[in-house]
Amino acid sequence: MRDFDAILREQQVVNELTERQAWWQGRRALDARLENLLAKLENDVLGCWKGLLLPPCKDSLLRDALFHEAEVLRDMLTKAGGQVPRVELLQAVLAGSSHLVSHQLQMLSKTLAPADARPSFQRALVAAVARLRKLDMASQHPRGSVVLILDKRLHQLPWESMPVLRESSITRMPCLSFLLATSAQASTAGSVLNTGVNPHKTYYVLNPQANLPSTESTFRQWFESMDGWEGTIGKLPNQQLLQLALSTKDLYIYAGHGAGARLLGIQELPRLSCRAPCLLFGCSSAALTARGSLEPSGIALSYMMAGWRRRRHVHCSYIGGGPRGSSSSFLSPDNSPCPAQRGSGLEKE
Structure with missing residues (x-):
């Protein structure tokens, strides 16, 4: 845990570098350290039992x-x-x-x-x-899925990026009761877990703080050209309109800083009845914070309490700084897994 915490601290230092060559050198060094840490986690900690994590x-x-x-x-x-x-x-x-x-x-x-x-x-x-x-x-058959239920310390580690799990479908759940609730919802009439997601019923929020110009330029034309998609670009959305979209749409996409908690309010989220699964592409959009002996908390759990049983989010800060590379790779039809999609960004804002 100390090694991973040190990598995250030094990542913040590297992100502040303004000289391009120094930034790239720092990033490559951090990428190598993270890869080494993941190898140690898999081979030294799990060792001969690492196969138990496979679906x-x-x-x-x-x-x-x-x-x-x-x-x-x-x-x-x-x-x-x-x-x-x-x-x-x-x-x-x-x-x-x-x-x-x-x-x-x-x-x-x-x-x-x-x-x-x-x-x-x-x-x-x-x-x-x-x-x-x-x-x-x-064998040509894909494996099933893995559900990780992790304690207050282990949840910080990027388990999804371990070599043994890179080809697997991974889901994180805070506890077994949430997993059971999701299974029950899958048989509920009208739930997107039952009917499937209609991609034409999508609402998006792109660069709401208007300070990520490269992210906006990457996705603006793409989002605006999609049939049936609605949303806001470069400005804060109307709160009532956003709440309505979350209750009626089949998919919500957020691409900005963090998880967009301030758009709705972390206290308001659990009171909503949300239909739309969400794709959160902000750095650390799924990060949880442990306070003392209490279990970790964060905006991702508030989303789940509001009924969002499916999420794709970023667990830790991008080594590279921006979410564009991972987001575009994930949304692309050709989204075969690669290390960059599992923890390190491709570009710097």
């Missing part, structure tokens, strides 16, 4: 193979004596085996198998991993 496999052939290999390994452990893990745990570990290197497989064997059975178990594990990797590489 379930949707390929029936691969799923059957996972079950078979897990059963074989479990039978070996049963015959060897000692504590035998559940087959579901072995399946989850094997599902992420393509991300494990040799020393992590050794650690897994050391953790699961008794000392006298460890060599034979490790050979069987390596063979199973090799077979599963071939099936995994041939």
